[in-house]
Amino acid sequence: MAGLSPRIYCTLALFLSSWTAVYAEITVYSQRPLGQAANTASGAAATNTAAAAYDTTVLNPPPLPDPLPATQFGVQLQNSAANVQGLSIPMSGAFWGFSIEMSVANQVLGRNATFIQVPFLNLMSNLAERAGYVRVRVGGNTQDFATLSDDLPDGKLLQKENVNNTNPTQTPGIRFTSQLLYMMSNISSLTNVRWYLGIPLNETANLRLQIAEVGEPILGDNLLGWQIGNEPDLYLRHLHRDPGYGPFNYFGEFGDVKNALGSSAAVNKLIGPSVGSGDWSPEQVWDTNFIPQYQANLGALSVEKYPDDNCFALYGTGHKVVYQDVFANYLTHDGPKSFIQPFLNSTAIAQTFNKPFIMFETNTASCGGFPGVSNSFGSALWALDYGFQMAYSNFSSALLHVGGQNVFYNPFTPPPTSQSTFHEWTIGPVYYSTLIIAEAFGKSNQSRIIDLNTNNGDAHTPGYAIYDGDKPSKVALFNFMTDPSGANDYTANINIGGSQLGQPNGTPAQVKVKYLAAPSVAEKFNITWGGQTFGEHFASDGRIKGSMQIQTVTCDQTANTCAIKVPAPGFALVFLTDDPATSSDATPATFSTTALTKTVNTALADPTEVATSNGHSGKTFEKFRSTSKGSVPNGSVSKRTTGTDVFAVGAAVALALVSL
Incomplete structure (x- = not known):
């Protein structure tokens, strides 16, 4: 699809039964071992799954504080x-964005440049309506092991390769095609999403710059920046570097990438150091003369941090967590304040160099979050307070991580492939937080x-x-x-x-x-x-x-x-x-649908309600109104729509021909 451009006719789809990713392909790369919390509900296969994204664990609310606060x-x-005194720098309503693990981009974004996930478009449209645009990163651990290929079997845009996978987190290699980049460009044309990508850094002697060479002309102004290295402070611990690797080594590798990019547009959009929860502080990187040396090339400074982790349940590393005990940590203002305090010096340094400072990846807890915590209303309150506190502390933006089926903290999750013909998406509590921050900060960029x-x-x-x-x-x-x-x-x-x-x-x-x-x-x-x-x-x-x-x-x-x-x-x-x-008129644009790919066991809107939709007669769909093959039309399920609404009910498959 090398000939695609932003002025194509883009067919949008809730592609469901045709996903190429399998159910076990997840951001948390190992299967859940014994001892990891599982679904507590019982039921038929159609309504029950053991995946963490649908876990039904419900914890007890923490006891009331003693003494009680004034009412x-x-x-x-x-x-x-x-x-x-103490007001933050001006903030954008696009403060909260999303970090989508590269390995699940084909599940969350779409199948290819012409089959885009309509629920994802609607979720982004909600935010763009309130904030003006949305920041989305496609990356994570898997970006360092990603290779751009001319094509993949069966027309796939992304494929995982668990070859010579010896690191503790079992991060797979990724092969992807330019279809991923064209798909991102088409999403931007529809919902004003702007993107962050990463240049692989796992083989510094043989840098793979193709993603920048191809991505820059495809994404253009919708490309916000290129991350150089994802949590380099964990490279040594994850066996990705030789003993002795430290901040000065990263400083040199960053320079190697800059030099290799030459005079390309990407060279002035670089983002680093993205240190995480490893063995370096940001100050150790600043002490290498990182910012003055690369000031002209830095689009932003970045860190990545989670307040806790559930890695013991997955890999046997770190500490064992009792989920009920940690719940209270997410339900106090002291949590975000103390968590952000170590970064206050860095946000001040960023201001002296006039650089944005980004929390490039975060969520309730790394290694997938906690059942009953990360998917609770408490997590929505926590993410709101956390977002406000970061903005007050002069972070310019922050990205909530989005994984696959086996994480608890997702802001949104598409259904498993096996259930995609009758189930829609699951929206996590923290997505509400992003919506509210967008409303609170607004479009003025002066909040x-x-x-x-x-x-x-x-x-x-x-x-x-x-x-x-x-x-x-x-x-x-x-x-x-x-x-x-x-x-x-x-x-x-x-x-x-x-x-x-x-x-x-x-x-x-x-x-x-x-x-x-x-x-x-x-x-x-x-x-x-x-x-x-x-x-x-x-x-x-x-x-x-x-x-x-x-x-x-x-x-x-x-x-x-x-x-x-x-x-x-x-x-x-x-x-x-x-x-x-x-305002009651504050409703975002959604995306209409005018063609069908599945005609059995599919629930559709009443044809009289879509008779004028996109120039197609509602009578076109008359034979598909039933929910069961061979039954009468009044067996259908109707959903109220407007001319711009998606009329699919449940998980009905629907396509739209949209002129860009």
Whole structure:
């Protein structure tokens, strides 16, 4: 498909039964051993799987803190950013992005440049509508072992090769074709996704630069940068380098790549050092003169870090984790604060060199996360607080890692190949966090964040303010406690000092509030953002469902306060000014479908609802309305659609011809 360009006619598909990846091909490369948590539910094969992405472990919410925090407190805001000490640098709404493991790109993105996963497009469109664009990295451990090939058997765009695989994490080699890059370009044309890629660094004596040589002209301005080395501080531990390898060796290898790229466009988009949880600190790399030496070539500085790991369950390395015991670590403001503290010096250094500082890969815990923790409502609150805290600490952006079927922490997971004809995608709790950050920071690229140290610095009830330009625009309030009685719901009384928003006392007559809500921090799927949800396992086509619910709170302009109630547990985003995110018209574009590839056991929309869709008559689909072969039309299942909606119900296969 070398002749493809951004002005092709791109056929979009929920390609389901035709995936080339097999069920066992996962980001966590070994099978789960005995002792690793498994699915606790029972049921028919059609509704039950042992994969971690669908694990049903439910933990107990941590006990309430002792002493309990106050349930009434004030939140004082200044009417001008000039009066606020400690505001962050300006932030983009595209702060939270995604790091997709290269080995599962053919599952998450699509089969090839003309068969793209419609749910993925819808998920990205949700974010682009709120933030303007989305950052996505295709890489991870497997990028260092990736080789660009002219073609692969059966027209595949990606193939794993477990050859001479002796490293402890069992990272496979990857062969891919330019179809992957063309597919990424076509996704950008539809949803304004911008990409990070990596140049392989496992054979420095024989650098493989083909991905940059081919990728730059294909992706163009949608290519944000090239990562040079993924967690080089772990190379020695993972047996990828000889004894004695250290920061100065990486410094030299980075220079080798720069020199080999010559005057190509890629040479000024390099990203490093991407140190992880290994044996080096970022400062050890800075001490090599890394930034001054490569300043002209550095598109960004990067690190990778997870707050914990589940590697003992998979590889017998590290520490054994009792999941119930670690749950509380993700439900306190002290967690993100202490986790980010070691990077504050580096974010300050990045500012002196005017370089973005990126958390290039992160999530709840490495080696797949924790059952009952990484896939709980608590993880959504954690990822929100973590994102706000990184922004406040002058990280420019951060990428949540996306693996395969056998990780607990995925923001989104396509169904296993064997179930793709009747199941849709599963949306993880942390995806809600990315959506909310996009709304909170918005499209202006001028949002500045401050940690308010609310409720006398209580770790269970933190809060932030967002200043857009000079004025406060939003307040973010958390409640990490779980108390069904309501006794530990709290009320924050927001006071805006001075005159603003046309009100002489500084406080508006009313504000709007959207809530992220669930019955418990341990909840998995009864989660809503502004009353809307992505549903349960295998239930999403990438669009948030339900009627938007926004609370209007009347402020007391005599007392100069707006009283905002936050449930236990819950999160409230308070809009101090009118904002598109609170409009009932704030719905992203989705992608229409006009052709079928599977006509048996398929549920479709009522043809009268799609009669004008893309110029095709609904009568075209009349014979496919039944859910069972040979049954009558009223056996079909109908889904309400618009002219731009995906009308597939469940996991119906549908295609769209879209002119780019």
